Amino acid sequence: MNLVVTPGWYMTLAAVLFALGALGILIRRNALVMFMCIELMLNAVNLTFVAAGRALGSLDGQLAVFFVLVVAAAEVVVGLAIIVAIFRRRQSASVDELSELAG
Amino acid sequence: MVELIVFVLMGGATLAGAITVIKARNPVYAAIGLLGTLFAVAVLYVVQLAHFVAAVQVIVYAGAVLTLFLFVIMLIGVDKEEDQSETIPHQRRLAAALGLVAIGIAAVLVARGQFAWVPIAAGPADPQATNGTVQALAEPMFTDWVLAFEATALLLTIAAAGTIALASFRRPRADTRAERAGR
Amino acid sequence: MITELLWLLIALPLASAVFLHFVGRRIGEPRAGYLATLAVGGSFALGLGAALPFFRGGAHGVTVTIWEWMPAIGASFEISWDPLSALMTLIITGVGALIHLYAVGYMHGEERFSRFFVYLNLFVASMLTLVLAGNFAMLFLGWELVGLCSFLLISFYWTRPSANAAGKKAFIVNRIGDLGFLVGLMLIFTSFSTLSYAGVFERASAVLSPGAATAISLLILVGAAGKSAQIPLYVWLPDAMEGPTPVSALIHAATMVTAGVYVIARCAVIFELSPIAGPVVATVGAATALWAATIALAQRDIKRVLAYSTISQLGYMFLAVGAAGHVAGVFHLMTHAFFKALLFLGAGSVIHGMDNEQDMEKMGGLRKAMPITAATMLVGTVAISGIPPLAGFWSKDEILGVAFARGGWFSLLWIVGLVTALVTAFYMTRQFVLVFLGQPRWDGEVHPHESPRTMTVPLLALAGLSLVGGLFNTPFRTALEHFLEPSFELVELAHPPAGLGMFVLLAGLSTMAGLAGVAAAFLAYNRPAELWARFEAAFGRLWGLWSRGYRVDDVYGATLVKPGLRLAEDAAFRFDLPVIDGAVNGIGRLVRAVAARSRGVQSGFVRSYGVLFAAGTIAVIAWMTLRGA
Numbered sequence: 075m076n077l078v079v080t081p082g083w084y085m086t087l088a089a090v091l092f093a094l095g096a097l098g099i100l101i102r103r104n105a106l107v108m109f110m111c112i113e114l115m116l117n118a119v120n121l122t123f124v125a126a127g128r129a130l131g132s133l134d135g136q137l138a139v140f141f142v143l144v145v146a147a148a149e150v151v152v153g154l155a156i157i158v159a160i161f162r163r164r165q166s167a168s169v170d171e172l173s174e175l176a177g
Numbered sequence: 178m179v180e181l182i183v184f185v186l187m188g189g190a191t192l193a194g195a196i197t198v199i200k201a202r203n204p205v206y207a208a209i210g211l212l213g214t215l216f217a218v219a220v221l222y223v224v225q226l227a228h229f230v231a232a233v234q235v236i237v238y239a240g241a242v243l244t245l246f247l248f249v250i251m252l253i254g255v256d257k258e259e260d261q262s263e264t265i266p267h268q269r270r271l272a273a274a275l276g277l278v279a280i281g282i283a284a285v286l287v288a289r290g291q292f293a294w295v296p297i298a299a300g301p302a303d304p305q306a307t308n309g310t311v312q313a314l315a316e317p318m319f320t321d322w323v324l325a326f327e328a329t330a331l332l333l334t335i336a337a338a339g340t341i342a343l344a345s346f347r348r349p350r351a352d353t354r355a356e357r358a359g360r
Numbered sequence: 361m362i363t364e365l366l367w368l369l370i371a372l373p374l375a376s377a378v379f380l381h382f383v384g385r386r387i388g389e390p391r392a393g394y395l396a397t398l399a400v401g402g403s404f405a406l407g408l409g410a411a412l413p414f415f416r417g418g419a420h421g422v423t424v425t426i427w428e429w430m431p432a433i434g435a436s437f438e439i440s441w442d443p444l445s446a447l448m449t450l451i452i453t454g455v456g457a458l459i460h461l462y463a464v465g466y467m468h469g470e471e472r473f474s475r476f477f478v479y480l481n482l483f484v485a486s487m488l489t490l491v492l493a494g495n496f497a498m499l500f501l502g503w504e505l506v507g508l509c510s511f512l513l514i515s516f517y518w519t520r521p522s523a524n525a526a527g528k529k530a531f532i533v534n535r536i537g538d539l540g541f542l543v544g545l546m547l548i549f550t551s552f553s554t555l556s557y558a559g560v561f562e563r564a565s566a567v568l569s570p571g572a573a574t575a576i577s578l579l580i581l582v583g584a585a586g587k588s589a590q591i592p593l594y595v596w597l598p599d600a601m602e603g604p605t606p607v608s609a610l611i612h613a614a615t616m617v618t619a620g621v622y623v624i625a626r627c628a629v630i631f632e633l634s635p636i637a638g639p640v641v642a643t644v645g646a647a648t649a650l651w652a653a654t655i656a657l658a659q660r661d662i663k664r665v666l667a668y669s670t671i672s673q674l675g676y677m678f679l680a681v682g683a684a685g686h687v688a689g690v691f692h693l694m695t696h697a698f699f700k701a702l703l704f705l706g707a708g709s710v711i712h713g714m715d716n717e718q719d720m721e722k723m724g725g726l727r728k729a730m731p732i733t734a735a736t737m738l739v740g741t742v743a744i745s746g747i748p749p750l751a752g753f754w755s756k757d758e759i760l761g762v763a764f765a766r767g768g769w770f771s772l773l774w775i776v777g778l779v780t781a782l783v784t785a786f787y788m789t790r791q792f793v794l795v796f797l798g799q800p801r802w803d804g805e806v807h808p809h810e811s812p813r814t815m816t817v818p819l820l821a822l823a824g825l826s827l828v829g830g831l832f833n834t835p836f837r838t839a840l841e842h843f844l845e846p847s848f849e850l851v852e853l854a855h856p857p858a859g860l861g862m863f864v865l866l867a868g869l870s871t872m873a874g875l876a877g878v879a880a881a882f883l884a885y886n887r888p889a890e891l892w893a894r895f896e897a898a899f900g901r902l903w904g905l906w907s908r909g910y911r912v913d914d915v916y917g918a919t920l921v922k923p924g925l926r927l928a929e930d931a932a933f934r935f936d937l938p939v940i941d942g943a944v945n946g947i948g949r950l951v952r953a954v955a956a957r958s959r960g961v962q963s964g965f966v967r968s969y970g971v972l973f974a975a976g977t978i979a980v981i982a983w984m985t986l987r988g989a
Contacts, residue, residue: 079180084221087188091195091214093279098199100272100970106250110198110211113242117218120234124227136227136309137317143233144329148336150242154249155340161253170265173964265963271971275978282982 084125092118103168105157109150116146183224190217204250208243215239227309362410366439367426369406369449370488372399377481384474390814393464396477400460400484404453411446420846421445423494423558434554435497444847447690447840448491448622455614455697456484458818462705463606465814466712476516480610483509487615491622495556496545499623503541503587506616507534513611514603526599533596537586544579547572557626561850564629573630577637580627581644584620589671590648590678595913597671601663605708608663613670613704614697621677621693625686628851638682639769645678646773646780651910653783657790658896658907661718662707665791668909669744670700672784676759679777683770684854685762687841691833692755694840698829699743699752702822706737709811709819710795717806720791721889725800729808732816734796736823741792743826745785746874748867753874754830756781761856761866778873785877793885801889835863 091114098111120139127135164171190213197210215238222231318326376399384392413419421442429436439445460480467476486509490502507530515527545555551567552560568576584590589597600612611617624631624641631637649672656668673696680689711718713730727734743750746757760781763774802808810816833840835856856866884895896903905911961972 079184094195107207139230155343169966176964
């Protein structure tokens with residue numbers, strides 16, 4: 075077999091990973107698991123960045139990944155703090171219970 | 178050749194981890210699945226010569242973020258299995274439909290050959306140009322992108338401060354007493 | 361130089377009205393009334409001064425533009441000062457000032473005293489706008505304003521439903537006339553492309569075909585019939601007696617109702633160009649004169665007799681202007697203003713003295729209690745009956761003379777006029793006998809007394825004018841005709857037959873008719889009350905018809921008012937309410953319903969929102985990629 079793994083393959087993989095993450099958000103009720111799915115999506119984006127950087131011959135892709143990583147970390151920290159604060163109030167981590175803004 | 182094998186293996190691991198995250202009933206299993214995905218993605222970075230990023234991925238993402246996740250799971254005590262039935266009507270069907278539509282679009286694009294990145298996805302002109310060593314990354318980061326770098330530092334500080342504020346927020350005396358009594 | 365001050369004629373009463381509107385209450389009676397009287401008197405003095413050139417003779421009219429309103433269509437605030445408008449101004453302000461003075465006494469104790477004078481002054485200003493207008497637009501403005509003031513004054517005692525109804529009736533019937541008038545004005549505009557008198561009258565003979573002239577003339581007649589209470593639009597005037605008596609005197613006797621006559625005289629050029637308009641006007645006038653006179657015979661209310669009398673005398677004026685005897689018509693307008701205002705003010709004096717009693721059958725023998733009123737009312741009665749040498753004789757005789765001289769169809773109208781003179785003398789004498797002669801018929805609670813000086817002085821003044829006013833235009837010295845000549849330059853005026861013999865013949869006939877009427881009424885009514893019924897019974901069903909005004913109001917009510925009300929009700933309740941309100945409410949309900957359904961989208965569930973996000977994103981991506989972007 076003479077298949078070459080092109081950056082396109084990586085991007086496809088990243089797309090699938092992203093879709094799985096999106097699916098997970100729509101399906102899961104547990105706030106923490108939803109957060110993990112968000113991390114999945116972020117990873118998919120990072121993978122795309124690296125692959126694209128490689129395809130275009132520039133290091134900017136990897137730089138972008140670096141920053142995304144940092145921001146994702148910060149975001150996780152704050153998000154988990156919020157979840158903990160909510161959990162203190164209601165003893166449940168289900169997002170379906172947070173429906174007070176209903177019309 | 179090597180790359181192909183690694184890609185297949187690690188790609189499979191990524192997807193397996195992702196599916197675990199989606200489907201596991203116990204959030205701890207979901208966290209483990211995420212861990213697997215993160216590691217597999219790190220390997221994929223290495224294959225693409227993004228060494229520094231791979232290291233940071235393992236250290237920060239798998240090492241800190243995931244650990245934090247696990248801590249919180251344990252802290253708020255949802256490490257038990259939970260009910261997987263769907264409460265919102267049509268939710269699963271809609272999600273599935275959306276997924277199918279997305280795949281359909283992708284298929285149409287493939288068939289039409291309209292993926293814009295296909296031509297450039299043929300392979301790098303100079304594979305060593307994107308060798309992501311620490312040195313190579315540090316140069317642009319501390320010259321062209323130093324402002325962004327400092328901004329992220331600021332961001333981290335703010336995040337830390339905000340988290341501390343959130344965590345130490347207590348409601349007025351009477352309610353917490355009731356809360357404690359209710360427990 | 362004085363022409364630059366002409367705008368003051370209108371401005372003085374108008375300013376007084378505005379002033380009294382804001383400050384009147386604080387000034388209080390009687391000062392508010394005196395101020396109002398002074399304003400009108402000032403206009404009279406100014407008018408007198410400005411009319412001097414016309415008295416001397418030979419002067420032509422001037423037009424003074426005050427403000428360019430709509431120059432493109434020939435409408436500006438311009439005053440046309442010629443002998444005709446000068447004469448009208450003097451009548452309006454002169455008689456008006458006397459009536460204002462009278463009202464100070466009559467309205468004593470009225471809570472809305474100053475408001476009354478605001479309306480009166482506003483009326484005088486509006487009427488002056490009408491007669492001083494130099495173009496049809498300003499004329500129409502004044503026309504409508506006097507209608508408004510009439511409405512305000514008729515329903516002055518608005519706590520009385522009958523007063524409100526009368527005011528509405530006056531306004532609505534006037535409006536019907538105004539519709540015809542307005543269409544006539546539109547025709548004038550399409551024919552002449554301007555509305556100014558100068559542009560219209562001088563070119564009339566060149567521009568108008570007989571058909572167009574006829575159309576315009578008849579339409580103007582419709583308007584004039586509404587304003588001057590001719591058949592078929594006279595029904596508002598008797599009901600207008602609901603207003604205070606000074607109002608009846610000023611508006612519904614001396615001035616507003618003469619607006620129709622004035623307009624026809626003004627537009628004499630146009631009427632002349634039409635072969636049938638003149639006869640039509642004259643016929644309407646003569647018919648109305650006789651019709652109204654017969655109704656007046658059987659009325660019991662002292663003011664309603666005078667109301668129908670006014671309608672009848674206006675008919676005479678229409679007869680005159682229809683027969684191209686414009687000077688005769690205007691002359692009768694003037695003398696009628698004198699004696700009719702006198703009669704109304706006298707009636708007001710009686711009502712005032714009799715504690716607001718208006719039924720003549722409850723009066724009688726008042727000559728002893730109210731001598732000045734009785735004497736002046738006698739003068740007025742004799743004047744209107746056409747007995748020489750009082751004013752009414754000269755003017756009425758000139759009208760009859762003109763009709764006689766025209767011949768043909770007009771001879772028939774002359775006979776009608778003669779008969780009407782007899783009937784007029786009869787019902788006026790009847791009124792005098794019932795009120796002032798014979799034995800008292802009132803009950804003990806009423807204590808009739810003479811009226812205060814503010815009321816009797818105007819009575820005396822008007823009586824004097826009724827005595828000598830006829831001498832303004834006798835066949836021996838046609839002073840008024842010379843005065844008015846410049847205004848009627850473009851028109852061929854009709855005159856009574858020349859020669860002393862014809863004059864004596866015609867005068868003798870009309871005087872005999874008048875005396876016959878007087879004698880008959882005296883014989884019939886100067887007796888105990890029970891014997892009247894026998895006299896009235898002689899007329900059988902006719903008397904009942906007369907007392908009910910031939911039941912014209914009933915006819916109008918059944919044929920016009922009831923269907924109109926039905927139409928209004930249907931429109932309101934069967935169309936507007938379900939359809940329009942329903943549509944509007946329906947839209948509201950629709951919005952509510954849609955909102956109620958749509959509310960479900962905001963379930964509060966993050967995951968539902970997530971689905972929407974995803975769907976939207978996929979849609980955008982699909983659109984972007986699939987169209988090749």
